[in-house]
Structures are given as structure tokens and as C-alpha cells.
Amino acid sequence: MSALAAVLAALVLAGPALASERHPTLGDLESEVMCPTCKTTLDQSNAPIANRIRAFISARIAAGDTKSEIKDKLVLQFGEAVLAAPPKHGFNLLAWVLPFVGVGIGAIVLALLAWRWSRARSPGAAAAGAPLEPELERRVDEELARFEA
Amino acid sequence: MARPVKLGLQAASVALVAGLLALLIYKLATDRTSAATGPAPNFTLPRLDADGHLQLASLRGQAVVLNFWASWCNPCKQEAPELQAAAQRWAGKDVVVLGIDAQDFSGDAKSFMRKYKVRYPVVRDGSGQVVGKYGVEGFPETFFVDRQGRIVGDHVQGPVSRDVLERNIRRALES
Numbered sequence: 001m002s003a004l005a006a007v008l009a010a011l012v013l014a015g016p017a018l019a020s021e022r023h024p025t026l027g028d029l030e031s032e033v034m035c036p037t038c039k040t041t042l043d044q045s046n047a048p049i050a051n052r053i054r055a056f057i058s059a060r061i062a063a064g065d066t067k068s069e070i071k072d073k074l075v076l077q078f079g080e081a082v083l084a085a086p087p088k089h090g091f092n093l094l095a096w097v098l099p100f101v102g103v104g105i106g107a108i109v110l111a112l113l114a115w116r117w118s119r120a121r122s123p124g125a126a127a128a129g130a131p132l133e134p135e136l137e138r139r140v141d142e143e144l145a146r147f148e149a
Numbered sequence: 150m151a152r153p154v155k156l157g158l159q160a161a162s163v164a165l166v167a168g169l170l171a172l173l174i175y176k177l178a179t180d181r182t183s184a185a186t187g188p189a190p191n192f193t194l195p196r197l198d199a200d201g202h203l204q205l206a207s208l209r210g211q212a213v214v215l216n217f218w219a220s221w222c223n224p225c226k227q228e229a230p231e232l233q234a235a236a237q238r239w240a241g242k243d244v245v246v247l248g249i250d251a252q253d254f255s256g257d258a259k260s261f262m263r264k265y266k267v268r269y270p271v272v273r274d275g276s277g278q279v280v281g282k283y284g285v286e287g288f289p290e291t292f293f294v295d296r297q298g299r300i301v302g303d304h305v306q307g308p309v310s311r312d313v314l315e316r317n318i319r320r321a322l323e324s
Contacts, residue, residue, distance in 0.1 A: 048221040048222070049253070052221050079275055081276060
């Protein structure tokens with residue numbers, strides 16, 4: 001039952017993404033493409049080259065290109081730096097993988113620290129501490145006996 | 150945690166931070182080196198005016214007027230006739246005017262070259278890598294390279310005039 005729900009949820013979420021891939025709008029691409037001279041996304045730039053790229057995207061949408069096809073054509077003209085998100089292959093894959101690796105390492109370190117902390121606080125661990133020296137133990141006993149008297 | 154393991158982890162952390170710092174310094178040093186003086190950074194780029202590629206080092210022995218431009222840049226339209234005239238005046242005299250079209254659509258650049266009758270060699274730096282190597286901050290910008298491949302004379306930011314071209318070409322030829 002839960003598997004069916006997961007599949008349905010994935011389909012519901014994939015629908016808009018698939019529609020955006022097949023029939024992109026200028027707005028979809030403006031946030032995913034960089035202005036080469038101003039180093040911001042297109043939707044934040046009015047530079048001449050940003051306006052020219054917007055016109056190119058509109059023309060390619062009208063010609064029926066998919067989002068990937070338009071991005072490929074822009075990469076051919078301006079290099080991969082024109083994409084706001086790095087591609088998921090080659091060296092650029094590190095940019096996608098490293099944050100998850102960092103979160104994983106952080107979680108392991110936190111788990112280790114929590115485990116050590118819980119061990120240090122357990123009664124068994126406290127009882128298992130080093131025994132007192134005989135002289136010191138004798139003095140503690142004497143002090144306690146005097147205190148109780 | 151055992152002391153050797155702890156020391157090892159600390160050493161690895163320090164090495165990681167030092168490595169990332171070194172990468173950052175390398176990136177800053179190689180990407181944004183201003184080339185206003187010293188050896189002109191070499192490059193090999195595809196030609197727009199012909200088939201094949203052109204390497205700057207292949208022009209050693211000649212003075213080179215290195216002009217960065219883009220078709221969407223209005224001052225570039227203003228200076229294009231001056232550069233073409235200089236290319237004609239200095240033809241056959243060990244002077245090459247070389248255009249570098251950057252951050253531009255290749256179709257737009259070719260239209261520009263037809264419209265403004267650009268006949269000198271033009272290469273294309275679509276991704277802007279060479280723009281970064283020369284520290285170019287806007288278009289147009291012009292550098293002058295002497296026969297030994299060194300940047301000499303004025304670093305012109307904005308449209309270049311006939312007087313500036315003549316003075317700097319002579320200097321590039323003589324140095």
C-alpha cells in the first residue's frame with residue numbers, strides 16, 4: 001500500500017517537471033540560465049547579452065525545442081558556465097555529491113559523539129571507575145564515620 | 150578516541166582546509182590575472198572568419214593588435230571601421246589585427262563582421278576563458294603585443310581611435 005502511495009506521489013511530482021521539460025516557458029529557463037557578463041541568472045539581469053539570450057530562448061521555444069535542447073544550444077555557444085546549476089557528470093558531479101557526503105560525515109560524527117556521551121553518563125560506566133588508593137579510602141571512611149556520628 | 154586516531158583526523162582536517170585554500174588561490178591567480186603588462190597569455194581559439202583554429206603564439210615575430218569585442222556591444226560598432234582601416238594600412242608590415250569575439254552568439258558575430266566589413270582574423274571565445282586570462286572587464290578592450298609576445302603600450306578600455314592605434318602599433322613594432 002505504502003509503495004503504491006510512493007509511486008503515485010512520484011508521478012504527481014514528475015508531471016510538472018516533465019511538462020516543463022517538453023514545453024518550457026521563458027520563465028522556467030530564466031532562472032536556470034546565467035547572464036555571461038553579469039554572473040547572475042537571466043531573471044535578474046537587463047544586460048544586452050541577457051536580453052539577447054532571452055530572445056534566443058523565446059525563438060527556440062516557438063520552434064518547439066525542449067528545455068534540454070535549448071540548454072544544449074546555449075552551452076554550445078557560451079560553455080557550461082551559462083548553466084546556473086552544474087551538469088551532473090564529470091568533475092561537476094562533485095558539486096552535487098559533496099553536500100550529501102558532508103551531511104553524511106556530520107551525521108556519523110554526531111552519532112559517535114552522542115554514543116560516547118551516553119556511555120560516559122551510564123551508571124555502569126561510573127561504577128567501573130578506577131578504585132581509590134587504600135590510604136585515601138581509609139581517610140574517606142573515617143571522615144564519613146565522623147560525619148555520621 | 151585513541152590519541153593517534155585523533156591526531157590523524159586533526160592532521161587530515163588541516164590538510165583538507167589547506168588544500169581547499171590552495172585551490173582557491175590557484176583559481177584566483179589563473180582566472181583573473183590582469184594582463185596589462187608582461188607576456189601575453191597564449192590561447193588557441195576557433196576562427197570565425199575561416200575554418201580551423203588560431204594560436205596567438207603562431208603570430209610571434211609580428212606586432213598584434215588584440216581587440217576584444219561582442220556584437221551586442223555598441224562601442225564595438227563605433228570602433229570596427231577604425232580597426233579595419235588599421236588592418237589595411239598595416240597589411241604586409243608585420244602587423245596583425247586580431248579580433249576576439251567573446252560571450253556572444255557566433256551567428257550574431259558573423260552578421261556583425263559582414264555588416265561592418267571586418268576582414269581581419271577573428272577568433273571566438275564563447276565561454277570567456279581568454280577574457281578571464283586577460284582580465285577584460287568590458288567590451289571593447291584592446292591590447293598591443295610586440296614581436297616577442299609581450300604586452301606593451303596602452304591597455305585601451307573603450308573604443309580605440311586611429312591615433313591610439315598608430316602610436317601603439319609603432320611602439321609594438323619597435324620594442
